[in-house]
Amino acid sequence: LAAYYNRDDVALENVASFFQKNADEEKGHADLFIQYQVKRGGRVAFSDVKAPVKTEFATVQEAFETALQLEKDVNQALLDLHQVADKHNDAQMTDFIEGQFLGEQVDALKELAGHVANLKRVGTGLGEWHFNKSLA
Numbered sequence: 001l002a003a004y005y006n007r008d009d010v011a012l013e014n015v016a017s018f019f020q021k022n023a024d025e026e027k028g029h030a031d032l033f034i035q036y037q038v039k040r041g042g043r044v045a046f047s048d049v050k051a052p053v054k055t056e057f058a059t060v061q062e063a064f065e066t067a068l069q070l071e072k073d074v075n076q077a078l079l080d081l082h083q084v085a086d087k088h089n090d091a092q093m094t095d096f097i098e099g100q101f102l103g104e105q106v107d108a109l110k111e112l113a114g115h116v117a118n119l120k121r122v123g124t125g126l127g128e129w130h131f132n133k134s135l136a
Contacts, residue, residue, distance in 0.1 A: 001063055014135035032100055060128045061119035068112040075105040
């Protein structure tokens, strides 16, 4: 998402920065999981990351709706992982997920949902330009 909005023919630099900040945060979360797995004596096995299905967006609202859905998917995966850890009485893992991720997920979901709501209000074109400036 950041690369798309940073293109010279799209040029919404604050939207690009917003998505880049979120991407960097998600990379940090992946690092936390790697460190945690190694700390617990596990082995890290990497697999291919699927390319995004969509790489261009008709509107900024569409991009934020896509980001919101991805965040919901991540949140559900964390809840599922928490449930597995709880089922196996792994208090350390449940604490790790709760302490490192779940609260932050709620904040991210609220922020993205708020941006989607505002983008619905402002519309496309000049509204998107003003929204971009509001992210500065």
